[in-house]
Amino acid sequence: MLRYSFIDRFNERAKKYVMPIETPVDKAIYKPTSFFSIPDKEADVYKFKAIKYAFRHHYENNAFYRKLCREKNVTPDDIKSIDDFVKIPLIPHEFFKEYPSGREFAVWLANIMSIELPKVVIKGKNPTYDEVIDAFKEAGIIVAYSSGTTGRFTFIPRDEKSYKMAEYSIAKSAIDMLQHWWDYDTYAYLLFPDPRTTNIYVGKVTAVLFDLVKDARVAIETKITTDLLRISMGNIRNFKEKMMSKFIRSAMKKMNEKMVNKIIKWAEERDKNNDRIFFAGAPFILSMVMDKMEEEGISFDFGERGAVLTGGGWKTQEDSRVPVEEFRKRVEKFFGIPSENCLDLYGMVEGNGYMVHCPQSHMLHIPKTYFHPFVLDEEGDPVGEGEEGRFAFLDAIPRSYPGFIITGDKVKLKNSCECGREGYVLEPEISRIKGEEIRGCAEEMRRIMMGG
Numbered sequence: 001m002l003r004y005s006f007i008d009r010f011n012e013r014a015k016k017y018v019m020p021i022e023t024p025v026d027k028a029i030y031k032p033t034s035f036f037s038i039p040d041k042e043a044d045v046y047k048f049k050a051i052k053y054a055f056r057h058h059y060e061n062n063a064f065y066r067k068l069c070r071e072k073n074v075t076p077d078d079i080k081s082i083d084d085f086v087k088i089p090l091i092p093h094e095f096f097k098e099y100p101s102g103r104e105f106a107v108w109l110a111n112i113m114s115i116e117l118p119k120v121v122i123k124g125k126n127p128t129y130d131e132v133i134d135a136f137k138e139a140g141i142i143v144a145y146s147s148g149t150t151g152r153f154t155f156i157p158r159d160e161k162s163y164k165m166a167e168y169s170i171a172k173s174a175i176d177m178l179q180h181w182w183d184y185d186t187y188a189y190l191l192f193p194d195p196r197t198t199n200i201y202v203g204k205v206t207a208v209l210f211d212l213v214k215d216a217r218v219a220i221e222t223k224i225t226t227d228l229l230r231i232s233m234g235n236i237r238n239f240k241e242k243m244m245s246k247f248i249r250s251a252m253k254k255m256n257e258k259m260v261n262k263i264i265k266w267a268e269e270r271d272k273n274n275d276r277i278f279f280a281g282a283p284f285i286l287s288m289v290m291d292k293m294e295e296e297g298i299s300f301d302f303g304e305r306g307a308v309l310t311g312g313g314w315k316t317q318e319d320s321r322v323p324v325e326e327f328r329k330r331v332e333k334f335f336g337i338p339s340e341n342c343l344d345l346y347g348m349v350e351g352n353g354y355m356v357h358c359p360q361s362h363m364l365h366i367p368k369t370y371f372h373p374f375v376l377d378e379e380g381d382p383v384g385e386g387e388e389g390r391f392a393f394l395d396a397i398p399r400s401y402p403g404f405i406i407t408g409d410k411v412k413l414k415n416s417c418e419c420g421r422e423g424y425v426l427e428p429e430i431s432r433i434k435g436e437e438i439r440g441c442a443e444e445m446r447r448i449m450m451g452g
């Protein structure tokens with residue numbers, strides 16, 4: 001009965017993220033004891049109802065999405081089984097990057113949304129992105145973002161319920177794969193910006209960690225704004241920003257050194273006290289820590305007392321990508337943490353499905369009860385089993401925007417894993433698709449939405 005007790009223990013700790021069960025989507029999130037280990041047959045019942053319900057919701061409540069459906073000649077009544085999911089119109093990810101500035105940005109956000117927008121009060125004639133985001137937050141809408149290497153952002157608005165469900169799902173997915181290890185009596189280090197002072201999605205959604213372990217601290221304490229992020233990505237607009245970027249770079253360098261030293265000192269204390277430790281976050285931060293440990297000849301042997309969950313970091317570090325397997329070997333060497341306890345999570349700001357390594361084979365398992373994956377060729381047609389292509393998905397969680405999205409990520413999808421869990425998995429090496437985005441789709445979406 002170990003498995004049963006795990007989900008009870010988890011739900012107890014995550015109870016502030018548990019919403020009343022009212023819709024087929026709520027059922028698909030909160031009823032299953034696992035998103036990964038559930039048999040296909042059982043999962044498909046949840047998934048079909050949840051995604052069909054979500055499709056109807058966006059079709060009925062989102063003018064631009066309905067227009068897209070009409071152009072493609074699809075209505076919710078056409079979705080009679082999972083085989084029909086392929087008919088549900090998908091939105092290219094570029095669409096969420098085509099935002100205007102100032103007050104127009106607020107209008108743009110409102111137009112994306114499939115729910116009645118609460119009253120948003122925006123001060124000033126020409127507000128910054130952060131000011132608009134703060135105004136939405138006042139009204140109960142969390143606008144999270146991430147940024148690509150071009151400094152262009154992806155903005156996604158979530159209502160409170162969708163956001164809580166996203167947090168619940170990331171935690172349930174991660175802890176499920178670590179259930180052989182997870183214990184509340186653990187010290188954690190979050191290798192991300194502080195969720196309480198950032199709207200960067202990876203920082204934001206991981207706030208749930210504070211509820212799953214008895215003690216958690218945060219590596220990056222500085223408040224990071226859209227401007228700071230843009231400038232530090234090298235997207236510089238004027239002389240003042242050029243000076244700022246120099247300053248930011250040298251400040252960042254000093255901050256990084258301080259951060260690395262703090263983490264090593266923390267690990268020394270935890271080691272001395274025989275504590276359990278958990279690193280969660282960007283792999284490049286832990287790589288920096290291990291570089292320093294190597295330099296100074298430091299290593300620990302946490303063994304079964306330690307675990308690592310990486311996320312969000314492999315593709316932004318394209319030039320110096322640490323292969324995932326190599327990374328696990330280093331974690332074992334410097335922290336003594338076995339590879340079964342060193343897992344990666346793959347997700348993105350546009351979606352609320354979190355793919356997590358299984359401890360046995362380190363394949364990325366796809367949550368089965370509310371999230372449906374596709375791999376598409378550049379014409380937008382599904383590719384065959386095991387072939388490479390563009391990742392796309394139907395995500396039932398978000399009420400506030402249609403979560404039916406084509407991403408810019410290149411993946412390989414398989415429908416089995418050696419670990420024995422049924423269902424789809426992605427191979428762990430995920431990269432960006434080079435060159436052209438799917439032609440015309442983004443422009444088509446812009447026209448539909450802006451009417452231009």
Ligand SMILES: [Zn+2]
Nearest residue numbers: 358361417419
């Ligand atoms: Zn597996």
